[in-house]
Amino acid sequence: MTAVTPGVDAPLASGRSTRRGDAAFRGLTLAAGVLVFVLLAAIAVFLVVKALPALQQDKANFFTTRTFTNPDTTKVFGVAALVFGTVLTSLLALVMTVPVALGVAVYITDYAPRRIATLLGYLTDMLAAVPSVVYGLWGLYFLLPHLIGLQVFLHDYLGWIPLFAGSSGEIAAYSKSVFAAAVILSIMILPIVAAITREVLRQVDPSQKEAALALGATRWEMIRMAVLPPSRPGIVSAVMLGLGRALGETIAVALVIGNTFTISPKVLVPGGNTIAAHIATSFGEVGTLGRSALIATGLVLFGITLAVNLTARYVIYRAGADERSATA
Amino acid sequence: MTLAARPLSGLRQSTLSRPTLLATVAGTVAASAGLFALTPLAGIADFLVLTAIAVVVVITAVSWSVEGRRRAVDRLATNGALIALVLTLLPLGFTLGYTVHRGLKRLTGAFLSHSMAGIGPQSPGGGIYHAILGTLEQVLLASLISVPLGLLVAIYVTEYGRNAFGTSIRFLIDVMTGIPSIVAGLFVLSFWVLALHRGFSGFAGALALAILELPIVVRAAEEMIRLVPASLREASYALGVPKWKTIVRIVLPTASTGITTGVMLAVARVTGETAPVLLVAGNNNFINGDPFHGGQASLPLFIFQGARSSSNFDVDRAWAAALTLILIVVVLYVAARLLTRRNTLARR
Numbered sequence: 001m002t003a004v005t006p007g008v009d010a011p012l013a014s015g016r017s018t019r020r021g022d023a024a025f026r027g028l029t030l031a032a033g034v035l036v037f038v039l040l041a042a043i044a045v046f047l048v049v050k051a052l053p054a055l056q057q058d059k060a061n062f063f064t065t066r067t068f069t070n071p072d073t074t075k076v077f078g079v080a081a082l083v084f085g086t087v088l089t090s091l092l093a094l095v096m097t098v099p100v101a102l103g104v105a106v107y108i109t110d111y112a113p114r115r116i117a118t119l120l121g122y123l124t125d126m127l128a129a130v131p132s133v134v135y136g137l138w139g140l141y142f143l144l145p146h147l148i149g150l151q152v153f154l155h156d157y158l159g160w161i162p163l164f165a166g167s168s169g170e171i172a173a174y175s176k177s178v179f180a181a182a183v184i185l186s187i188m189i190l191p192i193v194a195a196i197t198r199e200v201l202r203q204v205d206p207s208q209k210e211a212a213l214a215l216g217a218t219r220w221e222m223i224r225m226a227v228l229p230p231s232r233p234g235i236v237s238a239v240m241l242g243l244g245r246a247l248g249e250t251i252a253v254a255l256v257i258g259n260t261f262t263i264s265p266k267v268l269v270p271g272g273n274t275i276a277a278h279i280a281t282s283f284g285e286v287g288t289l290g291r292s293a294l295i296a297t298g299l300v301l302f303g304i305t306l307a308v309n310l311t312a313r314y315v316i317y318r319a320g321a322d323e324r325s326a327t328a
Numbered sequence: 329m330t331l332a333a334r335p336l337s338g339l340r341q342s343t344l345s346r347p348t349l350l351a352t353v354a355g356t357v358a359a360s361a362g363l364f365a366l367t368p369l370a371g372i373a374d375f376l377v378l379t380a381i382a383v384v385v386v387i388t389a390v391s392w393s394v395e396g397r398r399r400a401v402d403r404l405a406t407n408g409a410l411i412a413l414v415l416t417l418l419p420l421g422f423t424l425g426y427t428v429h430r431g432l433k434r435l436t437g438a439f440l441s442h443s444m445a446g447i448g449p450q451s452p453g454g455g456i457y458h459a460i461l462g463t464l465e466q467v468l469l470a471s472l473i474s475v476p477l478g479l480l481v482a483i484y485v486t487e488y489g490r491n492a493f494g495t496s497i498r499f500l501i502d503v504m505t506g507i508p509s510i511v512a513g514l515f516v517l518s519f520w521v522l523a524l525h526r527g528f529s530g531f532a533g534a535l536a537l538a539i540l541e542l543p544i545v546v547r548a549a550e551e552m553i554r555l556v557p558a559s560l561r562e563a564s565y566a567l568g569v570p571k572w573k574t575i576v577r578i579v580l581p582t583a584s585t586g587i588t589t590g591v592m593l594a595v596a597r598v599t600g601e602t603a604p605v606l607l608v609a610g611n612n613n614f615i616n617g618d619p620f621h622g623g624q625a626s627l628p629l630f631i632f633q634g635a636r637s638s639s640n641f642d643v644d645r646a647w648a649a650a651l652t653l654i655l656i657v658v659v660l661y662v663a664a665r666l667l668t669r670r671n672t673l674a675r676r
Contacts, residue, residue, distance in 0.1 A: 019570075021573070022570050025575070025576075026572070029480045029483045029488060032481045033481055033484045033485070033489065033493070033494070033497045035481075036500050036501065036504070036542075037500065039504075040500050040503065042515070046518040047514060047515060049523075050517075050522060100412045100415045100416060101416075102412070103415075104413050104415075104416045106409050106412075107410065107412060108413075111406065111410075120413065122665060123417060123420060124417075126420055126661070127416065127420050129657050129661045130420075130423055130424075130657075131600020131601070131628060131653055131654070132600065132602060132603075133600065133602040133635070133653075134427060134600070134631065134650045134653065134654060136632070136635060137427075137631055137646055138422075138423050138426060141430070141643070142426045149373070187419045190416060190419075191416075194416065218398055218399060218401070218402035219405075219406070220401055220402040220404075221402070223405070247508070248506075248509065249508075250508070250509060250510045250603035251602040251606075251628070251632055255632075255635055276508060276510045279510055279514070279603075280510065280603055280607075280632075283606065283607060291517075291522075294514070295514050298510060298511050301510070301511060302507070302511045305506055305507070305508055306506065309505075309506035310503075313499075
């Protein structure tokens with residue numbers, strides 16, 4: 001039985017070199033895996049090391065102080081206003097994005113005819129292809145002037161809500177504000193939330209949908225009873241991943257937000273800032289200590305996005321575990 | 329979804345016919361137009377928004393009175409989903425349309441083939457040759473680092489890592505996916521620029537981009553390698569081919585189309601990244617073809633600085649650069665999509 005495997009030349013299959021080759025290749029891939037470990041550890045370590053000088057020389061409490069003006073000379077700076085702005089813009093963006101993302105995902109999976117659905121899927125994904133700096137440029141020169149009408153409307157009719165309060169003059173003028181940043185962010189995270197939600201909705205067992213329809217459900221009842229309940233953990237994690245993206249978004253926000261260090265719920269009034277945008281806009285103007293202070297704020301941002309992303313993963317993981325225990 | 333036939337109750341219930349519906353819509357639009365003509369209401373956007381809301385409300389109300397609550401809610405949900413679709417496509421149209429409109433004014437052959445050397449903010453000339461060169465070099469370097477590394481990690485995770493270490497690597501890749509781009513830039517700043525004193529350079533920018541590109545490549549490669557049928561591997565083993573050679577010669581070539589698609593999407597993604605290069609690549613108005621020494625320009629950086637400039641010439645140049653950047657990214661995306669169609673492993 002020597003010549004029955006004509007496709008394989010002898011050296012390929014010979015014993016010792018094979019084992020050595022396997023071990024070497026395995027070692028190579030393992031090294032790559034270890035490198036990922038090292039890289040993440042290095043990111044955490046170097047950020048902390050370079051942030052420490054600023055944290056030590058800061059004369060104020062880093063976490064409760066709002067101001068961040070001239071950190072090099074005043075040595076008084078804190079991340080409070082930046083964290084507030086980061087969270088506020090991202091949450092506002094989520095409020096605007098989630099209904100639309102859900103709607104478009106449902107439309108593409110359960111309403112649109114198949115051929116159009118593929119095209120619409122490509123088009124919504126295209127929104128994610130536009131670079132963030134282009135969104136920023138567009139926001140600055142196209143969106144901001146066109147938002148004024150909406151701002152005045154919100155102020156005039158919903159001004160009793162603290163979010164939309166403020167002086168009419170400021171709101172009716174061309175202004176960089178938290179609201180503008182939130183609108184840009186909502187456009188940018190829309191394709192991410194919509195794409196993941198679409199993927200989740202597509203996993204729903206078609207027989208469940210068909211059963212609902214066969215029982216006389218309308219299409220909406222079918223979606224509400226057969227599609228949405230099993231998809232809920234997936235949708236929650238899609239929203240969390242969108243939130244993670246919004247929190248870390250830098251350039252587009254930097255171009256349309258007001259660059260002030262205030263903690264105020266009045267989103268239509270010019271002002272506001274986020275951690276990432278602040279790093280991008282002030283990086284060129286600070287000295288050594290200021291740079292270290294910026295790295296410290298970056299560390300805070302890293303912590304926040306990490307927590308949000310881990311929560312998203314945990315939701316998926318727990319949903320998977322529930323399902324396994326339910327079927328077992 | 330042909331299954332969505334009339335529910336049984338439809339046998340006893342009256343339903344709205346298509347002509348009735350069209351007439352209702354037309355009537356509502358006409359009423360809204362009349363309202364805009366006679367009252368102080370004005371503006372095309374206001375008209376469209378108010379009319380859309382009115383149409384949805386009227387259809388729901390009419391349907392409720394004729395067809396009953398369940399059909400009315402169904403119609404409301406359908407219209408809601410349709411509105412969501414329109415709200416998604418509108419910003420896409422406006423962004424692309426306005427960028428093309430503003431960008432075409434300055435986008436000429438001379439603009440693409442000249443740098444900003446000797447061009448002040450108040451002069452109209454100049455171009456983005458130096459920025460295109462920088463972007464290409466930085467993205468190429470980032471890919472040279474992240475693609476081989478990402479492939480090896482993906483191979484480890486799928487082929488060898490059926491243990492706690494493999495699981496934790498997959499988890500860490502998830503974590504890496506969530507790293508904000510500015511944090512990747514700050515890391516390279518702390519490590520490469522400040523701790524190792526290597527200075528600002530295109531390569532430092534490439535390092536930051538590689539950190540962002542790596543998890544995308546790993547995810548895509550992992551997914552594709554998992555799709556390779558086990559029978560192919562088994563056939564190879566049965567012929568006595570060792571595991572590593574099976575992976576390199578059988579598994580990877582089978583998955584290559586899908587992996588290429590993933591890599592192209594990753595490249596498209598990092599090509600538009602601004603935040604990391606803003607922190608570590610330095611900048612340059614001159615042509616610097618050497619990514620390892622001295623500051624280097626890139627398209628996103630050029631756009632960002634133009635957008636913040638008070639000079640109209642800078643802004644116009646930024647728009648033309650934005651159009652160029654979008655064209656590069658869109659070409660990559662479309663090519664990746666076309667490649668997906670040829671992918672026999674994963675037809676979507």
